[in-house]
Amino acid sequence: MAEAETKSIDNASIKMIEKAAADGANTAFDRAETMKPCPIGAEGTCCKNCGMGPCRVPLPKGKEETPKEKKERRGICGATAETIAARNFIRMIAGGAAAHSDHGRGVAKLFLAVAKGEAPGYEIKDEQKLLQLALDFGVTIGDRSNNEIAIDIGEKALAEFGKQEGEVLFLRRAPLKRQELWRREGIAPRGIDREIVEIMHRTHIGVDQDYRSLLRQGVRASIADGWGGSMIATELQDILFGTPAPVLGRINLGVLKRDEVNLIIHGHEPLLSEMIVVAAQEPQMIELAKSKGANGISIAGMCCTANEILMRHGVPLAGNFLQQELAIVTGAVDVMVVDIQCIMQSLTTVAECYHTKIITTSPKAHIPGAIHIEFDEHNAMESARAIVRTAIENFPNRGSNIDIPKEQTNLVAGFSHETINYLLGGIYRASYRPLNDNIINGRIRGVAGVVGCNNARVKHNENHVTMVKELIKNDVLVLQTGCSAIACAEAGLMTPEAAEYAGEGLASVCEAVGIPPVLHLGSCVDNSRILMAATAMVKDGGLGDDISELPVAGAAPEWMSEKAISIGQYFVGSGVFTVFGATWPTLGSPEVTEFLFKDLENICGGMWAFEPNPIKAAHLMIDHIDKKRKALGIDKARERILYDMAMRRELEAA
Ligand code: SF4
Numbered sequence: 001m002a003e004a005e006t007k008s009i010d011n012a013s014i015k016m017i018e019k020a021a022a023d024g025a026n027t028a029f030d031r032a033e034t035m036k037p038c039p040i041g042a043e044g045t046c047c048k049n050c051g052m053g054p055c056r057v058p059l060p061k062g063k064e065e066t067p068k069e070k071k072e073r074r075g076i077c078g079a080t081a082e083t084i085a086a087r088n089f090i091r092m093i094a095g096g097a098a099a100h101s102d103h104g105r106g107v108a109k110l111f112l113a114v115a116k117g118e119a120p121g122y123e124i125k126d127e128q129k130l131l132q133l134a135l136d137f138g139v140t141i142g143d144r145s146n147n148e149i150a151i152d153i154g155e156k157a158l159a160e161f162g163k164q165e166g167e168v169l170f171l172r173r174a175p176l177k178r179q180e181l182w183r184r185e186g187i188a189p190r191g192i193d194r195e196i197v198e199i200m201h202r203t204h205i206g207v208d209q210d211y212r213s214l215l216r217q218g219v220r221a222s223i224a225d226g227w228g229g230s231m232i233a234t235e236l237q238d239i240l241f242g243t244p245a246p247v248l249g250r251i252n253l254g255v256l257k258r259d260e261v262n263l264i265i266h267g268h269e270p271l272l273s274e275m276i277v278v279a280a281q282e283p284q285m286i287e288l289a290k291s292k293g294a295n296g297i298s299i300a301g302m303c304c305t306a307n308e309i310l311m312r313h314g315v316p317l318a319g320n321f322l323q324q325e326l327a328i329v330t331g332a333v334d335v336m337v338v339d340i341q342c343i344m345q346s347l348t349t350v351a352e353c354y355h356t357k358i359i360t361t362s363p364k365a366h367i368p369g370a371i372h373i374e375f376d377e378h379n380a381m382e383s384a385r386a387i388v389r390t391a392i393e394n395f396p397n398r399g400s401n402i403d404i405p406k407e408q409t410n411l412v413a414g415f416s417h418e419t420i421n422y423l424l425g426g427i428y429r430a431s432y433r434p435l436n437d438n439i440i441n442g443r444i445r446g447v448a449g450v451v452g453c454n455n456a457r458v459k460h461n462e463n464h465v466t467m468v469k470e471l472i473k474n475d476v477l478v479l480q481t482g483c484s485a486i487a488c489a490e491a492g493l494m495t496p497e498a499a500e501y502a503g504e505g506l507a508s509v510c511e512a513v514g515i516p517p518v519l520h521l522g523s524c525v526d527n528s529r530i531l532m533a534a535t536a537m538v539k540d541g542g543l544g545d546d547i548s549e550l551p552v553a554g555a556a557p558e559w560m561s562e563k564a565i566s567i568g569q570y571f572v573g574s575g576v577f578t579v580f581g582a583t584w585p586t587l588g589s590p591e592v593t594e595f596l597f598k599d600l601e602n603i604c605g606g607m608w609a610f611e612p613n614p615i616k617a618a619h620l621m622i623d624h625i626d627k628k629r630k631a632l633g634i635d636k637a638r639e640r641i642l643y644d645m646a647m648r649r650e651l652e653a654a
């Protein structure tokens, strides 16, 4: 038991790590022990961009490098450690931005098909948001039907990906000062695909060989992700499936049911999972399940698909990235259906120890050993029914080796940017004014976006929960997405009662508005909601003219994916100080690291930091928030409040 306890802070996961060991199922927790990272690659100084390499140019350890040695420390083509580290870093951005944006493209294609009446089963659910987007995109509303408007929006959205000139349209949503900065610095993205392709071109052997211009292109591509591909995904998904509103849910492996068919939906896109949720409720499916001896059909989510269906339907959430194999280890999962991103190839080998069937659904994501039932937007309901039927048929094949941990926790999710607006200001005068006022009067010190993955190199969920508790204790309101949101929800931080962990000022606001101190904003692409929330704070006034002036900070304390690097870079590129934990991929080049951690502040108003200790990282964020409060001249208000509290404590003690 002691060994499993060193791998996760979550009791349900600890139990399943133990069970996996007993069952002989090899998981990421085991592989992280046997597979040690290459120290040169980890620091970003290994290049394999051509057939003469790989070339390794590590920083010499334990001795001062002479200027001659530094000059000669190059790859065969002459590339320096700076060039190699910068190329590797922005190739990560390209990978992450491509993943988010291809997701956005898929949503735009479905959106257009729905508008044209070619995707039965789907409909436009949020008319208000449709009309808002029409205004943003300059689409005529007049007396046209929703579908006519939606066709124009869908075509404009799709065109954003292949656009060659001009600017990504959603840049216009940013504060004016930010737009001007992007244009002045030459980092306003022209088209989404173009910026990603340009990274691949510039990083080819013998093209861009100045780390500063390479890194600037990285910023430009990341902005195309956050304010382009990801924002398109979020906006169009909201119009198609409904903009999330607060919803009560349950979370952790304990949501699996012993007496029901368990179907887990894992990945990132809500396109098919929305249909699976509907198919599982059809009377003929429930009848079929009963005929196989089950009491019903239970759907649970995993990773970001989970966040999507939780936010809109309250579907229970089984866990985050490092719990995907552990769910199968329960022995109670009849089907795990996956789409794209963050799906471990080992799911099929873990499943061999049990009865679970793995079903892939995306034409872009196949896994040997899985069943492939391809998602066809023109016939989505049929694919969904086939998947549900497969799960039901597999229910009788469950063995006796079943152990579902009892752990499950309540959470409140569904905090879209619009919902926060309504909750704070009321439906008729929706506004961020109360948030800004409480920041100005010091009850709320600032706002932090804490996002990102699990990383098998650090104890599962520990950094997320420790950092977020420290932030709310210091009156910082926390906005979350992705696996970080799942980690904190599992720790019980997403209920109004969690205000007990918050400082007095933040707790008083949470109690007055009726919100938890930690708000769940959705999946990885929904980090675009955090950009919109920050923009709304600027536009409401009193906190400066740009995102970089706000008392806000970002973090991904257990990041691992390229998408997380792209997200972090667009936070920074939008003016937000952003701290990553776990590991940092440019430490082999002090110049590149210095550019990202310091010089970028002069270009973007935001910069990166790396701090693996989550408490220290939280205090870097708090210090930054205090620095911004001081610059805004609102630091005194908070000091007064702190003085009052101290006085009160003294009085109580007397
Ligand atoms: Fe080596 Fe240059 Fe080829 Fe990279 S591009 S592998 S540094 S020769």
Ligand code: MSK
Pocket: 268, 303, 304, 320, 321, 341, 342, 451, 452, 453, 454, 481, 482, 483, 484, 523, 524, 560, 561, 563, 564
């Ligand atoms: S799923 S990108 S592990 S957050 Fe979005 Fe989680 Fe990171 Fe994947």
